[in-house]
Each structure stands twice: as C-alpha cells, then as structure tokens.
Amino acid sequence: MKAILVLNAGSSSLKFALFALQPGLADEAALSGQVEGIGAEPVLAARDGEGKRYREPLTVTSTSRTEQHREALTYLFRWLSAHNPALEIVAAGHRIVHGGENYSEPLLLTGPALRQLQKLVPLAPLHQPHNLRAVQAVAALMPEIPQVGCFDTAFHRTQEPVAQAFALPRAISAEGVKRYGFHGLSYDYVARQLPDVLGDRAQGGVVIAHLGNGASMCALRDGRSVASTMGFTAVEGLMMGTRTGSLDPGVLLYLMEQKGMDLQALTNLLYKESGLLGVSGISQDMRTLLASDKPEAAEAVDLFCYRIARELGSLAAAAGGVDALVFTGGIGEHAAEVRERVAARCGWLGLKLDAAANAAGALRIDAPDSQVAVAVVPTNEEAMIARYTVEVLGL
Numbered sequence: 120m121k122a123i124l125v126l127n128a129g130s131s132s133l134k135f136a137l138f139a140l141q142p143g144l145a146d147e148a149a150l151s152g153q154v155e156g157i158g159a160e161p162v163l164a165a166r167d168g169e170g171k172r173y174r175e176p177l178t179v180t181s182t183s184r185t186e187q188h189r190e191a192l193t194y195l196f197r198w199l200s201a202h203n204p205a206l207e208i209v210a211a212g213h214r215i216v217h218g219g220e221n222y223s224e225p226l227l228l229t230g231p232a233l234r235q236l237q238k239l240v241p242l243a244p245l246h247q248p249h250n251l252r253a254v255q256a257v258a259a260l261m262p263e264i265p266q267v268g269c270f271d272t273a274f275h276r277t278q279e280p281v282a283q284a285f286a287l288p289r290a291i292s293a294e295g296v297k298r299y300g301f302h303g304l305s306y307d308y309v310a311r312q313l314p315d316v317l318g319d320r321a322q323g324g325v326v327i328a329h330l331g332n333g334a335s336m337c338a339l340r341d342g343r344s345v346a347s348t349m350g351f352t353a354v355e356g357l358m359m360g361t362r363t364g365s366l367d368p369g370v371l372l373y374l375m376e377q378k379g380m381d382l383q384a385l386t387n388l389l390y391k392e393s394g395l396l397g398v399s400g401i402s403q404d405m406r407t408l409l410a411s412d413k414p415e416a417a418e419a420v421d422l423f424c425y426r427i428a429r430e431l432g433s434l435a436a437a438a439g440g441v442d443a444l445v446f447t448g449g450i451g452e453h454a455a456e457v458r459e460r461v462a463a464r465c466g467w468l469g470l471k472l473d474a475a476a477n478a479a480g481a482l483r484i485d486a487p488d489s490q491v492a493v494a495v496v497p498t499n500e501e502a503m504i505a506r507y508t509v510e511v512l513g514l
C-alpha cells in the first residue's frame with residue numbers, strides 16, 4: 120500500500136510517522152515514533168498500528184548534535200524499509216517551523232523555496248536547520264518523491280496587524296520583524312476538534328495552551344488565531360523546557376554590558392539553559408520535576424503555571440473574553456497537577472475544574488458550575504501534516 124512519510128525534526132528529537140494513503144486519511148499512523156536524545160544517546164522508539172512497540176539504541180559515530188541528526192535520519196530510513204515492507208513511500212510531508220512573511224500555506228518544496236527557508240534559520244535555531252536537513256536527506260535517499268512543507272507560523276496569519284506588531288521603528292518592522300507565532304499545526308489540528316468537544320463555544324473566545332517541551336498559547340475567535348504568546352521567534356511568551364519565554368530585554372543589555380556575554384552565550388542562555396531546566400537546576404522534564412521533593416523543582420513548576428495563568432489573562436483580552444480553555448501537548452495532555460495549578464489561578468474568570476475528571480484525564484474537565492469550559496484535547500501535528508501533504512499533491 121502507498122504511504123505518506125511525515126517528519127517533524129526538533130532540537131533533540133526526530134518524530135516520524137507513516138500514514139497509509141487511503142480515502143479519508145486516518146489520524147492513526149501505520150507506524151510512528153521518534154528518535155529521541157539526539158546530541159546525547161539517541162534511541163529509536165516506535166509503535167505500529169497494532170500497538171506493537173519497538174525500542175533500540177542507535178550506534179552513532181559522532182558526538183556532535185548536527186552530525187547525530189544526520190546519522191539518525193540515515194538510521195531511520197534503513198529501519199523504516201526493514202519494518203514496513205508492505206508500505207511504499209510515495210510522498211513526504213515536513214513540519215517546517217518558520218515560514219516567514221512569504222509562506223502562509225503548505226507548499227511543494229522546490230529549490231527556490233528551500234533557499235528562502237534557509238534564510239530563516241537564525242529565527243528558529245533549535246528547529247529550522249533540522250527541519251531543512253530532513254528535507255535534504257529525503258531528497259538524497261528518495262529523489263523521486265515529492266516533498267511538502269507545512270509551516271508552524273501559517274495558522275497565525277489570520278491575526279490582525281496590531282496583534283502581529285512590535286513597537287519598533289517602521290523601517291525595522293518593514294523588514295518583517297514582527298510577531299509570527301508558532302505551534303500552528305498543533306493549533307490547527309486541535310481547533311478542528313473543538314466543535315465536537317465544546318459545541319457552540321468553539322466559535323467563541325477559546326484559548327489553547329500547547330504545553331510541550333516548547334510551549335505557547337493561542338487565542339482563537341470563530342476558530343481562527345487572533346493572538347499568540349510566541350512572537351518573532353519561538354522563545355517569546357511562556358516559560359519552556361529550556362527557554363526563558365518573555366524576558367525584559369533590559370536583562371540582555373545588562374548581561375552584555377556587565378558580564379561580557381556575547382551572541383553565542385546569550386543564544387544558549389535564552390534557548391538552552393533556562394526555563395524549567397535553568398530555574399530548577401535539575402531537569403527540563405516536567406515528569407522529573409513533579410516527582411522531585413526539592414524546593415527548586417517546586418519553584419520551577421510554580422513559575423511555569425503562574426506564567427500560563429498570566430498569559431491567559433492577556434489572551435482573554437485579545438479574544439474579547441474567554442469561553443473555553445483547552446490543554447494540549449505532552450504536559451497539557453498528561454500533567455493533571457499542572458492543569459489543576461493553572462486552573463486554581465484562574466478562579467477570577469469563573470473557571471472551575473472537576474477534580475475527578477481532571478485526574479482521570481477526561482476530555483471535558485470543567486465543573487458543572489464553571490463559567491469557562493475546560494478541555495484536554497490530544498494534539499497530532501503529524502496527522503495534520505499528512506492531510507496537508509495529500510491536499511497539496513492532490514493524492
């Protein structure tokens with residue numbers, strides 16, 4: 120059977136999925152998984168449509184993250200052809216984090232488009248280079264198949280100009296220095312489920328919190344993005360696994376002037392050394408922090424939840440009121456304690472959780488007398504990419 124290969128390359132992981140090409144493409148992949156721990160000790164973990172699980176460490180020859188990304192791709196292609204003899208890959212779809220000013224729809228990746236996208240690498244250093252490397256690797260190994268790029272920024276292009284603007288001099292804004300927003304494929308997928316989960320409220324003011332390793336929130340009205348916590352790069356907004364989120368820019372000036380920190384040191388600080396990892400000094404992984412009894416871990420989790428509640432207030436204003444709050448992403452879907460602690464700070468909105476439903480990870484977790492609906496909707500960026508790939512190629 121023919122299949123679509125989906126690749127979603129992150130900073131330390133390479134997620135993949137194979138979707139059988141059939142009428143009414145299923146959200147369930149025939150085979151999916153990820154190579155995680157790239158840059159350290161990469162491991163491939165996967166499961167097939169029948170639920171059979173695979174887990175194997177990769178033997179890599181290099182310790183460099185970039186080199187290991189390359190090795191992971193080669194390993195993955197070999198592994199895929201050994202494990203899916205019945206599936207013939209006829210097209211590939213990729214998550215490309217930054218589409219910049221020009222790309223607001225999924226598109227067939229050609230040489231000129233790839234050169235444009237390469238220019239956006241400095242705007243998404245943790246993602247864009249790996250996304251594009253995956254496209255090159257597929258082109259080298261399967262030159263005959265078409266490849267489609269799906270952009271994380273695209274979903275937010277419906278925002279009004281005022282929501283995308285920085286208060287910068289006009290000449291700088293005119294160069295495209297504005298708020299783009301990210302996690303758009305995730306918001307797109309979740310937004311399409313909302314009518315079933317929320318009924319009429321789906322058309323009202325809805326805030327979706329995508330809480331993964333990277334984390335952001337998006338305000339929607341009539342199912343479209345009106346505002347987002349992430350801006351020009353994927354470092355603005357919420358506190359994340361290793362990223363600061365919003366930071367007074369004066370802190371950067373201070374660190375440059377008083378501590379002599381240069382561009383590389385500040386980039387590492389903003390993207391890799393801060394967030395849950397930096398504040399706790401223990402881990403970037405929410406599971407580890409929730410299980411820890413160290414006060415530093417508790418402080419990190421508390422700041423994470425506080426920042427979400429603060430941003431909810433801001434997004435409620437942008438959306439002209441909030442009828443529903445929706446959690447998604449690894450933390451949003453699985454960490455009941457985080458949802459509970461965020462909700463506890465949002466009582467002023469008339470938001471109340473049903474504690475038992477929340478602990479059970481139910482789809483709707485608001486209490487009967489809550490004025491705001493609260494839901495947990497698992498995201499599926501890979502299924503969204505597969506659908507767009509089929510659409511763009513007319514398969």
Ligand SMILES: Nc1ncnc2c1ncn2[C@@H]1O[C@H](COP(=O)(O)OP(=O)(O)O)[C@@H](O)[C@H]1O
Nearest residue numbers: 330331332333403404405406448449450453454
């Ligand atoms: N059962 C769980 N409880 C708490 N946190 C979880 C659980 N499962 C996953 N997470 C957290 O989800 C985060 C990763 O989210 P995910 O959406 O998979 O990230 P990515 O941005 O890499 O796609 C990690 O912080 C991890 O600890």
Ligand SMILES: CC(=O)OP(=O)(O)O
Nearest residue numbers: 301302331332333353
């Ligand atoms: C844009 C972004 O932050 O993505 P991720 O959550 O995959 O790191």
Ligand SMILES: [Mg+2]
Nearest residue numbers: 129331332333
């Ligand atoms: Mg993610």
